[in-house]
Amino acid sequence: MKKLILITGMILIGCTLINSLAAPRPAAAPASQAATREVKRFYLTEERGRLAVYRSGEGEPFLVTETVVSSLPRADRAAIRRGIEIEGEDELRRLLEDYCS
Numbered sequence: 695m696k697k698l699i700l701i702t703g704m705i706l707i708g709c710t711l712i713n714s715l716a717a718p719r720p721a722a723a724p725a726s727q728a729a730t731r732e733v734k735r736f737y738l739t740e741e742r743g744r745l746a747v748y749r750s751g752e753g754e755p756f757l758v759t760e761t762v763v764s765s766l767p768r769a770d771r772a773a774i775r776r777g778i779e780i781e782g783e784d785e786l787r788r789l790l791e792d793y794c795s
Contacts, residue, residue, distance in 0.1 A: 733782055736749060736750065738778040741755050743762055743764065745758075745762075745774065746759070760794075761794045770793065
């Protein structure tokens with residue numbers, strides 16, 4: 695009787711192991727979107743007296759705002775005329791809210 699219980703237990707353990715090895719595994723979780731997604735880069739500068747946004751590597755403005763650069767404080771005007779590099783859409787949105795409001 696003890697042999698039968700031992701054999702049955704071993705069979706159950708074996709079946710459990712085989713089942714866990716043979717069961718389909720979920721696909722590996724994709725790397726976080728932030729890690730796999732390329733960070734968008736922008737360049738904030740002046741275009742015909744207005745605040746303009748360029749996408750990195752493009753020669754034409756992505757966006758030209760109605761904000762007149764000469765109406766901004768002197769330090770902001772100087773920074774914009776030198777050009778401000780921006781990483782990511784959130785940072786771009788924050789700066790545009792600051793300058794355009």
